[in-house]
Amino acid sequence: MFRREFIKRSLQISALTVFNKAWGLTPLPPAVQADVIIIGAGIAGLSAAKILKNKGLSVLILEARGRIGGRIWTDKSLGFPVDLGASWIHGINKNPIKQLADQFHIKTVPTNYNASQVYHPNGKLLSGSEENQLYKRYDGIYRLLMDIRRKRMQQRLPDISWQQALDQVLSQQSFNANALAELYFALNTEIEHEYAADLSQLSLFNWDVETPFGGSDHLVLNGYSQIVENIVKTAGLTANILTHQVVQHIDYGSASGVQITTNQAVFSASRVIVTLPLGVLKANTVEFYPALPKAKQVAIARLGMGILNKTYLHFPDYFWQQDERIQIIDSISMVKGHWAEWLNSHYYTRQPVLLGFNAGQHGSEIEAMSDGEIIDEAMQTLFQRYGNDIPQPEAQLITRWGSDPFSLGSYSYIATGASVADYQELAKSVNQRLFFAGEATSSDHPSTVHGAFLSGLREANKVWAITNKR
Numbered sequence: 006m007f008r009r010e011f012i013k014r015s016l017q018i019s020a021l022t023v024f025n026k027a028w029g030l031t032p033l034p035p036a037v038q039a040d041v042i043i044i045g046a047g048i049a050g051l052s053a054a055k056i057l058k059n060k061g062l063s064v065l066i067l068e069a070r071g072r073i074g075g076r077i078w079t080d081k082s083l084g085f086p087v088d089l090g091a092s093w094i095h096g097i098n099k100n101p102i103k104q105l106a107d108q109f110h111i112k113t114v115p116t117n118y119n120a121s122q123v124y125h126p127n128g129k130l131l132s133g134s135e136e137n138q139l140y141k142r143y144d145g146i147y148r149l150l151m152d153i154r155r156k157r158m159q160q161r162l163p164d165i166s167w168q169q170a171l172d173q174v175l176s177q178q179s180f181n182a183n184a185l186a187e188l189y190f191a192l193n194t195e196i197e198h199e200y201a202a203d204l205s206q207l208s209l210f211n212w213d214v215e216t217p218f219g220g221s222d223h224l225v226l227n228g229y230s231q232i233v234e235n236i237v238k239t240a241g242l243t244a245n246i247l248t249h250q251v252v253q254h255i256d257y258g259s260a261s262g263v264q265i266t267t268n269q270a271v272f273s274a275s276r277v278i279v280t281l282p283l284g285v286l287k288a289n290t291v292e293f294y295p296a297l298p299k300a301k302q303v304a305i306a307r308l309g310m311g312i313l314n315k316t317y318l319h320f321p322d323y324f325w326q327q328d329e330r331i332q333i334i335d336s337i338s339m340v341k342g343h344w345a346e347w348l349n350s351h352y353y354t355r356q357p358v359l360l361g362f363n364a365g366q367h368g369s370e371i372e373a374m375s376d377g378e379i380i381d382e383a384m385q386t387l388f389q390r391y392g393n394d395i396p397q398p399e400a401q402l403i404t405r406w407g408s409d410p411f412s413l414g415s416y417s418y419i420a421t422g423a424s425v426a427d428y429q430e431l432a433k434s435v436n437q438r439l440f441f442a443g444e445a446t447s448s449d450h451p452s453t454v455h456g457a458f459l460s461g462l463r464e465a466n467k468v469w470a471i472t473n474k475r
């Protein structure tokens with residue numbers, strides 16, 4: 006009752022303006038109504054807004070944070086650009102993000118995953134042939150896992166996790182501690198880091214659903230945020246974006262349109278495109294009235310929201326220079342999933358920076374640790390590699406995407422028991438009023454920037470097709 010009264014009263018624009026002034030917030034634009042409201046100013050929301058604005062519709066984007074970009078976030082506090090979210094354009098062939106980068110004259114550089122080094126836990130660098138052997142053994146296990154998958158699918162047995170399949174393989178082979186650490190290292194860097202989830206969470210049947218564009222992966226130089234900033238600039242979207250608007254309630258039950266209540270005001274629109282991250286949808290921090298259809302709720306619950314966290318360490322100098330061409334520096338850890346993969350940022354930026362990744366379980370664990378504890382743990386790996394007399398970092402940037410209330414995770418994955426149909430379910434519109442975009446609605450390219458971008462285009466075109474018919 007109270008909320009509905011509040012909504013009615015809040016619709017008075019003058020009251021809103023007074024409210025905003027009282028709190029020293031940017032005054033709201035003269036109208037809080039729009040043809041289309043888009044929730045979230047990540048790449049999905051911005052790509053949708055660009056199309057709809059271009060068609061002549063009035064568009065408002067409500068964004069909870071004080072910045073645009075969402076999981077595309079370039080930080081400049083170290084004095085140079087550092088990407089805390091996405092870094093790579095995955096597969097440049099016909100990739101719309103590469104096309105945007107080219108159009109905006111944004112520099113990108115290919116990553117050569119073979120330009121890598123692997124360190125043993127005892128600090129020894131693996132020789133080329135040792136590395137080859139490690140990956141040969143991994144390929145053998147991988148083939149056995151895929152055999153289990155094929156047989157289970159043929160026999161119509163239920164899905165299991167990667168870990169359950171691996172346990173079957175391991176029960177028939179004996180591995181000493183080193184060989185096991187090497188196997189888990191390969192699985193961690195090849196699978197868990199890519200899908201931001203543990204082997205115990207990932208579906209064996211449906212983990213590799215994406216349709217790759219092909220071509221190499223390119224890292225965006227000088228910050229991925231350049232892409233979103235240029236979209237906003239070239240589409241003239243600045244005035245359409247309202248920041249610090251935390252959407253709390255979406256009422257799509259009325260025949261006249263959709264009402265959205267934020268922490269600051271109430272807005273209304275004929276149609277709404279929701280680009281909330283899967284983590285936010287899972288947490289139910291945004292209330293839908295009426296509740297979302299059961300099938301959509303099931304899909305939200307079934308899909309997984311993974312964790313990949315980044316730790317940038319800025320050192321006083323580039324002490325780890327061995328081979329100038331090395332881009333990836335890996336470490337086999339005796340503790341599964343700890344600090345296995347590092348990017349030699351110096352290769353790309355010429356700054357004395359190392360970037361450590363942690364995914365899945367350890368990615369989650371570090372979120373509860375202080376910066377100091379995380380650095381100490383990271384440094385243990387570096388001491389093993391480079392000796393105890395290396396300098397301490399003079400600055401660090403550490404992400405905690407799982408604790409970020411406007412993301413609650415890094416990107417989606419297909420959890421055991423889920424399938425690509427769940428992504429398709431999430432993409433379905435409701436009552437021709439509520440539309441859903443974002444990486445977790447892309448069945449061809451989930452978990453990626455290009456998937457999110459294309460989902461925004463997809464939903465904008467759906468909205469336009471309906472609007473245009475009337």
Ligand SMILES: Cc1cc2nc3c(=O)[nH]c(=O)nc-3n(C[C@H](O)[C@H](O)[C@H](O)COP(=O)(O)OP(=O)(O)OC[C@H]3O[C@@H](n4cnc5c(N)ncnc54)[C@H](O)[C@@H]3O)c2cc1C
Binds near residue numbers: 093095252
């Ligand atoms: C660490 C990390 C590394 C990654 N690396 C890559 C990579 O190299 N390449 C790649 O292709 N992809 C990568 N990704 C994935 C990629 O960043 C995402 O798939 C993509 O940016 C998602 O875009 P989106 O628009 O769907 O969601 P988002 O960017 O999350 O946008 C959703 C927006 O909704 C807003 N929001 C949330 N709650 C509310 C609310 N209640 N009210 C109003 N607004 C709200 C958020 O603030 C956000 O701005 C990475 C992600 C992470 C976290």
